[in-house]
Amino acid sequence: MNSYERFCFNLIGRGLKERRGDFINLRRDLVGARMNTPFEAYLATAYVSSIAVGLVAAVLIGLLTYFLRVPEMITYRGAVPEFIYALNDYKLIIGTIIITILSLLIFGGIVYLIFLLYPGIQAGERRRNIDATLPYAINYVTAMSSAGITPDEVFRLLGQSKIYGESAVEARYVARETDFFGKDLLEALRMVSQATPSERMREFLQGAVASISSGSNLTEYFRTKAHQYTLENNQQQKMFLETLGLIAESYVTAMVAGMLFLIILQSVMTILSGDSNPLFLYVIIYLIVPFGSMMFVILISSMTPEV
Numbered sequence: 001m002n003s004y005e006r007f008c009f010n011l012i013g014r015g016l017k018e019r020r021g022d023f024i025n026l027r028r029d030l031v032g033a034r035m036n037t038p039f040e041a042y043l044a045t046a047y048v049s050s051i052a053v054g055l056v057a058a059v060l061i062g063l064l065t066y067f068l069r070v071p072e073m074i075t076y077r078g079a080v081p082e083f084i085y086a087l088n089d090y091k092l093i094i095g096t097i098i099i100t101i102l103s104l105l106i107f108g109g110i111v112y113l114i115f116l117l118y119p120g121i122q123a124g125e126r127r128r129n130i131d132a133t134l135p136y137a138i139n140y141v142t143a144m145s146s147a148g149i150t151p152d153e154v155f156r157l158l159g160q161s162k163i164y165g166e167s168a169v170e171a172r173y174v175a176r177e178t179d180f181f182g183k184d185l186l187e188a189l190r191m192v193s194q195a196t197p198s199e200r201m202r203e204f205l206q207g208a209v210a211s212i213s214s215g216s217n218l219t220e221y222f223r224t225k226a227h228q229y230t231l232e233n234n235q236q237q238k239m240f241l242e243t244l245g246l247i248a249e250s251y252v253t254a255m256v257a258g259m260l261f262l263i264i265l266q267s268v269m270t271i272l273s274g275d276s277n278p279l280f281l282y283v284i285i286y287l288i289v290p291f292g293s294m295m296f297v298i299l300i301s302s303m304t305p306e307v
Contacts (some may be wrong), residue, residue, distance in 0.1 A: 005041045013044035026116060032123035032197030034169065046115035054108025062100035071095025123197040129166040130198035135229040137167035138204065142222040151208075151218060152178055152185045170196050170205075186212060200229065240303065247300060255292050259284060 001009065017040055020027065027039050035042070065071070071091050137158060144154045156179075158164065159172030170192055177188035186209055193205035204225055211221040262284055270278040 001037055001041050005037055005045050008044040008048040009038075009041040011044065012047060013040040016040045016043050019043070026119060029119035029123045029197075031195045033119045033126060034173075035119060035122065042115070042119075046112055049115065050108040050112035053111045054104040054106075057107035058100045058104035061103040062096055065099045066092065066096045070099070126166045126169075127197040127199075130170065130196065130201050132233070133165040133167040134198070134200050134204065135226055135233055137161075137164040137171070138222055138226040138229060140164065142219060142226055145219040145222055151212060155185075167201065170198075170201055174205075204229075243303065244300065247296065251293075251296050255289065255296065259289050259292075 020039060023039070023043065026043070030037070030039060030042060037045070069092060071094070140161065141154050141158055144157055145151070149157070152175075155171045156175040159168055159175045161168050164171075173192050173195070174185075174188045177183045177191055178185055183191070189205045189209045189212075193202045193209070196202050196205070207221060207225065208218065210216075211218050263281065266278060266281040266284065269275075270281060
């Protein structure tokens with residue numbers, strides 16, 4: 001924990017232990033993301049940060065609303081109850097209070113939502129990295145095991161490697177459980193398999209536990225899993241390339257040919273109508289085209305596997 005998280009925990013964190021059952025997914029994501037902040041401290045930080053940001057935003061927006069007299073700019077034309085007319089003289093004060101409260105709820109809620117979603121996003125990033133590097137990490141483990149190195153030393157060496165990404169981090173946690181907490185290898189593998197966000201890593205570690213417990217050939221198990229995951233990676237790469245080709249065709253059709261057709265059509269209609277302010281043409285050029293292209297970039301980035 002850093003000093004700010006420690007301050008938040010000391011402020012309200014000690015009373016949040018009974019809420020552990022209400023945030024099962026958050027606790028799982030915190031462990032899967034390997035965030036070193038305890039659940040109570042993280043939740044206390046989320047509460048304090050959302051309240052602080054909400055209050056600051058509410059004060060700033062409330063002051064701007066009052067000094068710019070924004071509520072007095074709003075005019076409603078229609079039938080309203082009689083008591084609304086009686087409150088018309090206080091429209092500035094009432095409107096400022098309403099906008100201030102809404103600002104507090106909106107900005108505070110956004111910050112709180114970000115705190116709840118961030119561990120899941122981090123866990124998802126780690127899962128993709130583990131799935132991408134696991135076949136190569138298992139090949140390394142297979143080579144070490146074939147050389148006669150003991151299983152606990154194999155995982156310790158994998159954890160010390162810097163080229164296998166988050167797969168090495170998971171192996172490092174296995175070594176930590178055995179070296180610092182005195183657990184045997186089987187118990188360490190079970191604990192890490194329960195905490196890892198990757199289904200592949202969980203399956204691999206649980207299979208290693210079963211292989212060690214049954215006295216099977218662990219090296220052969222490593223070799224089999226390495227071959228299996230390599231084939232799965234090749235299939236995923238092939239599916240990704242096919243999907244990427246489909247997205248490219250969609251982009252050319254929608255954002256190139258489609259937008260070009262709309263621009264030409266709108267330009268002709270503007271010339272024929274003599275309109276000096278073609279609003280829809282501006283919307284196409286300055287909004288639809290850049291934001292549409294940005295959405296395609298985000299889509300491809302979210303689909304691209306780790307390498």
